[in-house]
Amino acid sequence: MHWSLIIYCGVITYLTRFSMVFLLKKDIFNNKSKKILSYVPAAIFPAIIFPPIFLDNSGSLDLENNPKIIAAIFAIIVGFLSKNIIATIFVGLTSYWFLIFVV
């Protein structure tokens, strides 16, 4: 990796934060566009979450006896019930370790 790539990524990130503060005097987004932008995490994060869970190292679908799927389901249940970020990560990781080291 080149430092230049890191700097470009830093610049684009900074611009997403600075541009609106610099250009706008007041909020111009209507409620509809705000609603749509509020979906951005839900639209992007699963694209990061899903492939490493459902695909094996060779990139083919791995649905049988996959400890990551089971551990992720535990994490989802805990997240749904507790709404606690740390509890969700903790349960997901410990159940994953339990499945790969103990079972």
Add this chain to the structure above:
Amino acid sequence: MNNKLKTLAKGILDVSPLMIPVFPFGIIYGVIGMELGIGPYMTLGLSIIIFGGASQIVLLQLFSGGASSLVIFSSVGAVNSRHLLYGAVLSEHLSTLKLTWKIILSYVMVDQAFAVSNSYFKKNKKNQNKHYHLLGAGFTCWTIWQISTILGIVLGSVVPEELGLSFTISLTFLALLINDFRKFKNIIVMLVSGIIATIGFNVIPFKAYIIVSALSALIVATLLTLTETNKK
């Protein structure tokens, strides 16, 4: 204590509880940076130059998968596009500030700082120094992020690879979405994104699966939002 310091302290105090999940996230990021072999300087460099946890992990993941610079750059931009919303919402409260202030505050306008300062601004419109709240909250996030990154770098050089810590990437992002689990429309958007990414991982060229699935899911989100307003 004068008003500026008071407001600054209030910003630090308000954002502190939100730092509890940020800290392990930073450690995980640092560990992963070391595991992927980009070294301590670049791992910390990303935290200082980009200063956006989710996008930093996306960058690492795409880089280790052999994605091109252009794909990495646009994926980072896509992940961080949510800041456009933060800037637009806060612009009303920051518009009278000098350019220097806008430049500094923009650097620390991250999710957690936005959340607490936006609600403070709404309640304290008359406070002439209300921007000190964002300064305090933002630099608290910055400090915690850098410290936890460094801790992760240190840990990353001793943690064995067998622990499967790369799985924590998925878990961390999953945990960041827990507030969406109870909303039916958000679940649809999440499934669209995840399924397209999984199928597209091998099919979509240039490792552009994150951008393609995110855009598809956003189109679905747009449709869901538009049909919702039509009904009213």
